[in-house]
Amino acid sequence: MRENWDKEKQLVKRDFDLLIEKGNLGFYNSCEITTIFLYDSTIKKAKNFYTIVVFEEREKSISNEKPFITNKPINIDKQYRLGIIRYQRTIEELEKDFIVLLGENEWAYDESDLIIGNLKPLPKQFIPKDGTEIVPLNSVLKNNFYNGSYVLEFFDQEKQELRDVLESDKLLGKICKCVTELLPIDLLYIRDRIGNIIFQFPSMMFTLDTQPLSSWEGMEAQIAWHPFFNDLDKMDKISIQTSSHLDNNIMGFHQLDQINHNSNELHTGNSNDMNDTIIFNKENGLILSCSSASFMKDIHISGYISSAFQEPRIIKLFDKDDNLVKNIEIPIVYSTGGDKPYKMDYSDWISNRIYENEKKRLERDLIFVQYGKKTNDRNKALEDLRTLIERHGEDGIYLWDPYLSYRDILDTIYYYEVAGVPMRAINSYKKQKNLNNKKEISKDKETYGTWVENQIKNLELSSNHLGIDFELRCQHDQYGWPFHDRFIIFPLKDRRPRAWSLGTSINSFGKEHHILQEVGNAKMILDAFMELWKELQDPECLVWRSK
Incomplete structure (x- = not known):
C-alpha cells in the first residue's frame, strides 16, 4: 500500500x-x-x-x-x-x-x-x-x-x-x-x-528558564534536561539561538553550539526589547523549544490612599415625580503618584513613532477615520464611503441606518459600478423627518403610506436603476424593533464578512465630528441585520424593490 x-x-x-x-x-x-x-x-x-x-x-x-x-x-x-x-x-x-x-x-x-x-x-x-x-x-x-x-x-x-x-x-x-x-x-x-x-x-526534553543579564547585554538560559536524556553525543548536536527585535530591526543575535548542562549566557548585545529564543537539533532539524519574551526593566509604582473619615461622593436617584428615592455613596481614594518621573528612552521614541504611523495607516485604509473636526468633511466622507464600497462590495452591500433616505442611497451604493450585486437597506419610519417642517412624522398608517409613496417617487425619478439589485425595508409600528446604530456591511462569500460603524447617519455623514471605524465582530453585525431583515418581510415593510 x-x-x-x-x-x-x-x-x-x-x-x-x-x-x-x-x-x-x-x-x-x-x-x-x-x-x-x-x-x-x-x-x-x-x-x-x-x-x-x-x-x-x-x-x-x-x-x-x-x-x-x-x-x-x-x-x-x-x-x-x-x-x-x-x-x-x-x-x-x-x-x-x-x-x-x-x-x-x-x-x-x-x-x-x-x-x-x-x-x-x-x-x-x-x-x-x-x-x-x-x-x-x-x-x-x-x-x-x-x-x-x-x-x-x-x-x-x-x-x-x-x-x-x-x-x-x-x-x-x-x-x-x-x-x-x-x-x-x-x-x-x-x-x-x-x-x-x-x-x-x-517537546519534553528539558525545561527552560530565561532572564536578562545584569548588564542587559543578553540573557541567561537555564536548562534542566530530561532524566532519561543522558546521551552526550546527542546533547552536542543541540544549539540555542536568540535574537532581540524592535521595529522589525534585529537589535542583537547570538548562537551557542556548545550548551552547558545548567546555565548558558547568550551575549546578544541587547536584551531590552523583544527576545526570541529557539533551541534546535542540528542533526535532524527538529525544534525543541521556541519562545518570545520581553523582560521588565523598570517598575513604575503608583498607589492609592483613602481615609475612613473621607467624605464620599453622593449620587442622588429621583423618581419620575422628582422625589428623592435613594443616595448612592461612592468612596473616594487619592493617587499617591509614581515614585519618580518617567524618563523616555530610545524604545519609547520608536514606539511613539510606530503608533503614529499605525494611526495614519488605519486612516489610509479607512479602518479608523475621523471627520468633521472644525471643518465640514461631507465630500471627503462620502468619497471614502464609496471607496469602501468599491473595495468590498463584490458580494453584497447592506446599509443599516434609521434615518436613511432615497438621497442617501443614491449618494452611496448607487455609485458602485458592478451590476447585479445584491444591495439591501433598512431604515426606521419613526426616525424619518419631514423635510419641509422638520417635525417627526406622525405614526398613522395613511401618513406612513404617503411617506413610502414619496420615497418610491423620488427613487424612480432619480435614476434609471441600470444593473441595480436593491431592496429597502422599513421598520415601523409592530414590525421588527427600533434600532439606533448605523452600519455598512459587506457579506463576503467564502470569507468572513466585514462591517464598518458609520458613527452617524449618512444624511449627516462628514458634516460634524464622528468616527468611521471597522468593527471586529462583523459576522455578529451581519447576523443581527439579517435577523431584523427577516422580521421585516411583511409587505407593509417593503418601501422599494428594483425591478
Missing part, C-alpha cells in the same frame, strides 16, 4: 517516524485520543467534529475501556447529539491507525467507523507556546505551555459533512459552548479546525 503513496504522504509518514523516535522530542509510550463527535440521527452515524491525539510518556493503562466524557449524549437539536470520548493507544497501535488514516482516509472510535471528511495531511508544524502574542492553534491543543509541540494535521478542507453546522452560527455556538464546558478546547475561536484530526507531539 505504501508503495502507492504519493510524495506528500511519504513525507508525512517520515515526519511521523521522526517525531515518535525516543529522545528526539520525548520518550513517548502511549497516546491519549479525544474525539468530539456529532451523532446524526438522520443517518444514524457519528461525524467527527474534532479529534486530537496527544503523545505521552505514561504507559497505557491496563483497562481497554473508552470512557465517555459526556455521561450521556447531549441533545443539540432534532438532528444532532454531541458526544466526547477519550481513550488510550500504545504507540504501536496508534501507528497502525495512523497508516490507515494516511492511506485510506479512515478513522475509527469505539470499534465503530467515524464519518470524516476528505482529509488533507499537512507536513509537520511546530506550534510555540503562547507568549507576548497568542498562538491560535493552542486553543485546541493540550497543555502546550512548556516548550511547544509539533503537530501533524489532517485538514478537512471541504467540511462537506459539517456544512450545515458551520452555516448556522446559533447551532455552532451551542455545540462549541457544550464542548468548552467539558474540555479546554475552543473550536468557536478557531472554527477552521472543525472536522480535523490533529496529532500532537509535545
Whole structure:
C-alpha cells in the first residue's frame, strides 16, 4: 500500500517516524485520543467534529475501556447529539491507525467507523507556546505551555459533512459552548479546525528558564534536561539561538553550539526589547523549544490612599415625580503618584513613532477615520464611503441606518459600478423627518403610506436603476424593533464578512465630528441585520424593490 503513496504522504509518514523516535522530542509510550463527535440521527452515524491525539510518556493503562466524557449524549437539536470520548493507544497501535488514516482516509472510535471528511495531511508544524502574542492553534491543543509541540494535521478542507453546522452560527455556538464546558478546547475561536484530526507531539526534553543579564547585554538560559536524556553525543548536536527585535530591526543575535548542562549566557548585545529564543537539533532539524519574551526593566509604582473619615461622593436617584428615592455613596481614594518621573528612552521614541504611523495607516485604509473636526468633511466622507464600497462590495452591500433616505442611497451604493450585486437597506419610519417642517412624522398608517409613496417617487425619478439589485425595508409600528446604530456591511462569500460603524447617519455623514471605524465582530453585525431583515418581510415593510 505504501508503495502507492504519493510524495506528500511519504513525507508525512517520515515526519511521523521522526517525531515518535525516543529522545528526539520525548520518550513517548502511549497516546491519549479525544474525539468530539456529532451523532446524526438522520443517518444514524457519528461525524467527527474534532479529534486530537496527544503523545505521552505514561504507559497505557491496563483497562481497554473508552470512557465517555459526556455521561450521556447531549441533545443539540432534532438532528444532532454531541458526544466526547477519550481513550488510550500504545504507540504501536496508534501507528497502525495512523497508516490507515494516511492511506485510506479512515478513522475509527469505539470499534465503530467515524464519518470524516476528505482529509488533507499537512507536513509537520511546530506550534510555540503562547507568549507576548497568542498562538491560535493552542486553543485546541493540550497543555502546550512548556516548550511547544509539533503537530501533524489532517485538514478537512471541504467540511462537506459539517456544512450545515458551520452555516448556522446559533447551532455552532451551542455545540462549541457544550464542548468548552467539558474540555479546554475552543473550536468557536478557531472554527477552521472543525472536522480535523490533529496529532500532537509535545517537546519534553528539558525545561527552560530565561532572564536578562545584569548588564542587559543578553540573557541567561537555564536548562534542566530530561532524566532519561543522558546521551552526550546527542546533547552536542543541540544549539540555542536568540535574537532581540524592535521595529522589525534585529537589535542583537547570538548562537551557542556548545550548551552547558545548567546555565548558558547568550551575549546578544541587547536584551531590552523583544527576545526570541529557539533551541534546535542540528542533526535532524527538529525544534525543541521556541519562545518570545520581553523582560521588565523598570517598575513604575503608583498607589492609592483613602481615609475612613473621607467624605464620599453622593449620587442622588429621583423618581419620575422628582422625589428623592435613594443616595448612592461612592468612596473616594487619592493617587499617591509614581515614585519618580518617567524618563523616555530610545524604545519609547520608536514606539511613539510606530503608533503614529499605525494611526495614519488605519486612516489610509479607512479602518479608523475621523471627520468633521472644525471643518465640514461631507465630500471627503462620502468619497471614502464609496471607496469602501468599491473595495468590498463584490458580494453584497447592506446599509443599516434609521434615518436613511432615497438621497442617501443614491449618494452611496448607487455609485458602485458592478451590476447585479445584491444591495439591501433598512431604515426606521419613526426616525424619518419631514423635510419641509422638520417635525417627526406622525405614526398613522395613511401618513406612513404617503411617506413610502414619496420615497418610491423620488427613487424612480432619480435614476434609471441600470444593473441595480436593491431592496429597502422599513421598520415601523409592530414590525421588527427600533434600532439606533448605523452600519455598512459587506457579506463576503467564502470569507468572513466585514462591517464598518458609520458613527452617524449618512444624511449627516462628514458634516460634524464622528468616527468611521471597522468593527471586529462583523459576522455578529451581519447576523443581527439579517435577523431584523427577516422580521421585516411583511409587505407593509417593503418601501422599494428594483425591478
